[in-house]
Amino acid sequence: MFLHQRRARVAAASAAVTVLALTAACSSGGSGGEENTSGEPAGEITVLTWRTDLVEDGTFDDYVEQFKEKYPDVTDVTIEGLTDYEGEVKTRMNTDEYGDVLAIPGSVTPDQYAQFFEPLGSQEEMAEKYSWINDKSFEGQSYGIPVVGNVQGVVYNTRVWEEAGVTQFPTTPEEFLAGLQAIKDGGIEVAPLYTNYKDGWPLSQWDGWLGAVTADPDWKNALVTSDEPWAEGTDYGVVDGLIYDAVAQDLVEVDPTTTNWEESKRLLGTGEVATMVLGSWAIPQMQAAAQDAGAGAEDIGYMPVPVQVDGKFHAVAGGDYNLGINVNSDNKVTARAWIDWFNEESGYSESQVGLSPLKDGTVPEALASFMEQVELLTLNPAPEGEESLFADIDTASGIVTTDPKFRQDTIDAARSGAKTKEQIFTELNTAWAEGRAEVGD
Known part of the structure; x- marks a missing residue:
């Protein structure tokens, strides 16, 4: 049977849009105050x-x-x-005034970390204490510590799925699509799958499936030597193929160009939307919206990526935003004390019902049952010296997978029928291959 899970996390994730091409200023410190030379938090x-x-x-x-x-x-x-966190911080990073402590924007490439952020310790040393520390490390140095760990999958309205006759987790993309079709055929006004096309960033949440599709923690590292990331059966091929098929089969909202993120939370809670691809962080937001709308928070559930490898579901577990220190800060001692206290003593991860970034942290009860159904997967870091290679190829290709625009283009083509799925994938593979050739193997 489906799992009815309760979470209490209300994070608002945001996807990076472009790669920064900035030069850090080196004038006054990031806080604009007097420099702290005491060696103690003050x-x-x-x-x-x-x-x-x-x-x-x-x-x-x-x-x-x-x-x-x-x-x-x-x-x-x-x-x-900051409401538009990625956009506002990106703008502020054209100066040195971007706070003392901040979450590292996704648009900062690994080779830029030292330009903007203070090293927090060696990657090896930090990895002894924290999980997912490789996410914001470069050339053996760590520049950020995740505030909480998430698992990736699908948030859904259990009542709607069960009323459509689907009571088991789909094990293949075809079963997932069949479930969406059953919801559509149910005779009620429900969007089987909501893309959140207009806001854009939710389309990047599908990246949480990458690695889980093939149960390969090295899927990303392997792509730097491949000219066909969108080949049939690959992580990208399955993810973006499923997006195309769902849209082409009219299994999404009527007009993706008019979606609304805040409204989508209410729609899922009330059963007017059945399914959205989001990380586990989104569950409490949906439950709260359901309650505010007079619906039942117990109708909000979480399912794994609809793919099994060797008869098992897999879910990628990874860190949320990573806290870092502005390299220009006048008070790095206090900034570091805040990061350590926030991760170790504030109780933030527990209050969000997420996985603790501490390796000896406890698993929240609300996630325990979900994790009994899946095998957790942590993605491996890039080999030393190749930390920015994927980003370099991605940028050179012109695809920029951190930008939801390429998935919006896929949705546009599927809606209009202007291109087949195979044509889209051929174009993406060609662009990627050209990017690889430009960067060099």
Whole structure:
């Protein structure tokens, strides 16, 4: 039977749009205050966050008070919640004034980490204490620590799926599509799958399936030597093929160009939308929206990627945003103390019902049953010296997989019938091969 899971995480993930091409300024420190030379946490810092909801509800006020209780010489911690986090931080990084502590934007490539962020320790040393530390490491140095771990899959309305007669997790893309079709054929006004096309960034959430499709922790590393990432049966081939097929078969919202992220949460909760591809972080948001709409939070569930390898489901587990320190900060001591305290003492990951970034952290009860159904997969880092190779090829190819535009193009083609799935994949493979040739093997 489907799992009815409850989460309490309300993160708002955002996808990177373009690769930064910036030069870090080297004038005054990032906080704009006096330099802290005491060697102890003191003075003031500015923390940038994407969690505007936790700023507005006072949660961060509580965090600041607890932090200042531990470090009484800290006079102030200014929290800045940014709605368009990726876009606003990217703009601010054209100067040195981008806070003292911030989540590392996805658009910063590995070879740019040292340009913008203070090293936090050797990759080997940090990996002894934290999981997923490889995500923001380069040439043996770590520049960020994840705040929480997520698993990747599909959030869905269990009532709608069960009323359509689907009571088992789909084990293949074909079964998944058949389930969507059964929902469509049910005679009620429900969008079987919601793309969130207009907001764009949710389309990048499908990347959470990459690696789980083939149960290969090295799928990304292998692509730097391949000219056909979108070949049949590959991770990209299955993911983007399923997107195309769902749209071409009219199994998504009527007009993807008018989708609305905030409204989609209510629609899923009330059963007007059946399914969305999002990380586990989204579950509490959907449950809260369902309750606000007078529906049942218990109808919100989570299913694994609809692919099995050797008879098992797999789910990629990885870190959320990584906290880093502005390399220009005048108060790196206090900035580091905030990061360590936030990850180890604030209780943030527990409150979000996510996996702790600490290797000895406990698994939240709300995720335990889901993880009984899947085999967790952590993606391997790129080999030393090749940390930016995938990003370099991706950029040279012109695809830029961190930009949802290439998936919006796929949806456009599927809606209009202008291109077949095979034509799209041929174009993507050709562009990738040209990017590889330009970068060099």
